[in-house]
Amino acid sequence: MPTTLLRDSRALATLAVPLVLTQLAQVALTTTDTVMMGLLGTRELAAGGLAIVIFNQLRTMGVGLVTSVGNQIAAAAARAENATEASQGKASEDVRGIVRASLAVATLAGVAGAVLMILVGRCLGLLGQDAAVVDSARTMLFALAPGLLPCLWFQAIRQFTVGMRRPQALLQITVASIAVNAGLNWVLIHGTWGLPKLGLTGIGVATSTVYLLSFLALYVSARRDAELAPLLSLNVAKADPATVGRLVGLGVPIAATYGSEAGFFSLTTLMAGSFGPAALAAHTAVNQLVYIVFQVAVGLSHAASINVSRELALGRVDDARHIKNTALACAAAVMTVVGVVYVTLPGLVLAPFLDSGSDRALDIATHLLMVTAFLQFFDCAQNIGVGLLRGLDDTRSGFRITLIGYWAVGLPAACLGAFPLGLDTVGIWLGLLTGLATTAVLLLRRYSTSLTARTAVAPAPAPA
Template sequence: MFKEYTKEFRYNIKLSVPVIMGMLGHTFVQLADNIMVGQLGTAELAAVSLGNSFVFIAMSLGIGFSTAITPLVAEADGAGEKKNAKSALKHGLFLCTILGITLFGVVFLAKPLMYSMKQSDEVVALAMPYLNLVAFSLIPLVIFQAFKQFSDGLSQTKYPMYATIIGNVINIILNYLLIFGTFGFPKMGIVGAAIGTLVSRVIMIVYIWFLLKSKEKFRGYVTNFNFRVIEKKVIKKMISLGFPSALQMFFEVAIFTAAIWLSGVLGKNAQAANQIALNLSSMTFMFGMGLGVAAMIRVGNQKGLQNFKELRRIGQSIFFLTLLLEIVFAILFLVCRNWFPTLYLDLDDAFNLADNTEVVALAAKLLLVAAFFQISDGVQVVVLGALRGLQDVKIPTLITFVAYWIIGFPVSFYLGLYTSFKSTGIWIGLLTGLTASGIMLYIRFNYLTKKLISTSEA
């Protein structure tokens, strides 16, 4: 029985590894940012956390919306309709550009909210100039996502990976030069980290477009766009897929952002500990995200072929692979929970020793909870990818809202602010929401695929 699923592991891994590497690249840069910024002090680390909390919400909407491109391209590719695949990219680029500019505007106008969020004055003052530049970098990021999702839809997941690696290397180099002012560059602190982010995201767009244009089989897709001809039917289809997908990602990212804000109410050390645990959890989450993209591509292909039995089998094989992988990560977090946080802070710094020691102890407790939600988080994002491949987005959007905001957030809020659990209570709420999401989404996939098979056999 297991062989039916395990025989798909090799191809699923081959398809998902470039996506995982690209996403890990983004998270690795955040890790490098946090480690470098952490050397400046806990206030600077908390400021980056606060600034990024605004950007992550906007980013979730942009990235979530762009995922509408992948199932449309995958279905067109499965059915051999190249014209439809190019149309999905053109209209996706058009919508992603508008969305990127809009998100920048919203974040820029929302900045004053930081003053009314009961955050430390020192942290807010540091976060303001950082947020200006990182918010502007949303425009190139969302445009890059359009190219990435298109390339993923054609099962060419390695090209976005190359672009991401190039961008990340540039980001880390610029961060090192500009945060600390090395080799004669100005010492700009966390603003230097923001400049590195902006420049690297612009370079990523240029590089992926050049890469696809240089390949004969992709040149026709990425050149000679006529943006004066925009089809309402395609725009409507993309919005009907993209908007719910954006909300799905928003609901999840927003609850993690709420955890950042709730931690900020508990103090700068609680917020810094939350940032460390969140950054480490994000790295393992990228494996689930990559496998979720593989599920979206493969399910989309089978939908184009109208082969629903194979679609269900392939989907379940990816779920099984994800479950095994996330159990390994859970064990890793349990074993290394006291050591991982020490990578972020200078424990030899006598001036900040008390703060740094407290942050490490708090982060270790959060990683104990994170060990268990690895499994829920990985499974729910992969099942969500499979449902997007089926172009089923409306009910999953409702499921994610209920799981995170009706079930998870109240637990976080109550345990975090009104019990002795404090930071750990906030993360117990996250675990509750993710587990509810994973269970309900799997029930939805199970129901839909059985229904499709019985309808096709009737």
């Protein structure tokens, strides 16, 4: 068992570490945009924030459509490694076919999302927003819309490199994109070096440009990789309709899950706002902390998911079961350290967000951190559970279970704690904890049950 745990930990870390760091770098990327908007003024920050929320909602759901690609690539690559020489060519063509299909799905989603973004921008005036804010937000949406297509192309190739267990270039490219994005923001906002002064719109143009450059950088990196290059095909016209349909069938529940989760947390933000500015400020600050730490869960979940797909393709069901335990143990270790910091040093943790805020907001946020110290265990576990089920190609169960956990349990619990029980914002977060805990238990139980069912019919393990 110790040998198995060590092997699984190394396999998980090989994928998880660069993925976690990449996720954290992406947070820094979006934070840069927010800081730049704030420097322009309150109206620009409001308009830019509105545009970014719309863009991120469509981007997140588009990413969900291609998230299963990494699992499909991992399984196909594992089969290719163990194929006979006669069937090696067909196994490699399977990987190329998945890559082509993923880019086709990304293209369709990118075009549809960009059109929808523009249409939503035209309708913003109907939502009762300030006219000046709407005009600025609409212009920024027009600048952001073209960036959705290369953004999803990047995600498709990212899933390809992760599925092939060669994600190292992702981190370097994402870190470089932070510097490029900051530089382009400044140049396009202020119109230096002879370029037009675009103001807030310049941030949208910079973001779209960075997505295009990131896609090109990742593509070039993959083409220079001797193992990846022969399998990387951009010929979308040759995409197999059946493969495209399979990826869409797996991706739609993932996209819906991402959208549902975003809606759940957005609704709790509105609830927190009903208790006043101090409560909303505290909720926002702690929510941002949770979001940052959540990137660790995303990396672990994705790495565990890819490894499950690989082990099952090789017929190693017991190893797939061990991956769950390893991922949860790694998550628990990280969350314990973070939780101890929350409990012992709340003032230091909250200082970047509420240092100049009201004492009331700081007091509320300190209490929320106590809840968060436990909540993040379940938040991480439920994200890992979704990834594990994705490794089984079971994305529908993940969606159904998250609907139960978020909306049937979490939301009523949050309403009960906040209003009838009079716990206000703390009650909301206790409801979040309850919903996430329910979701985590159901997802992990579903995974264990599914593996037990497979054990009876699993093929003999591939030779070492």
